[in-house]
Amino acid sequence: MRIAALILGLVLTSFLSNAQEKEGVTLTVTIENVLSNEGKIIGALHTEGTFMKGAGIATEVVDAEKGEVTLTFTNVEPGTFAIMILHDGNGNNRMDFEANGMPKESYATTGELVFGPPSFNSAKFEVVDNDLDFRIRF
Secondary structure (H helix, E strand, O other): OHHHHHHHHHHHHHHHHHHHHOOOEEEEEEEEEEOOOOOEEEEEEEOOOOOOOOOOOEEEEEEOOOEEEEEEEEEEOOEEEEEEEEEEOOOOOOOOEOOOOOEOOOEEEOOOOOOOOOOHHHHOEEEOOOOEEEEEOO
16 A cells, blocks of 8 residues: 555656646747858847847747758747847848848748838737747748
8 A cells, every 4th residue: 555655646746747847838930941051040039128129038049051940939938929030141140231221131020921120019929828839931
């Protein structure tokens, strides 16, 4: 009987510890059309307060690979967010612009495709309690 109680206790402890490990959701972002192997792909998770104003609340960086690359944001708590993606081809960790103000490097956001600079309202999504997958094109 003591052995059965011990085994039951270990099983319950295992379930409780696994339930406590996950503190937020996972956001998986696949960029479908990376055009070259040069530089890095930088993804930033933004709130309305950080969108288009600076660094996001979380950043993921992977080496650029022609074709598809995937970024993963883990332990994201519930809220309203947007993701911005940049193909930083020259590795200077920022977007470069032409003299006329047009971007030199590929970029994308979650949400609706808009003409002109992206807005938080067009890029936002809600995180509740389920993992989310996004497929984005530059």
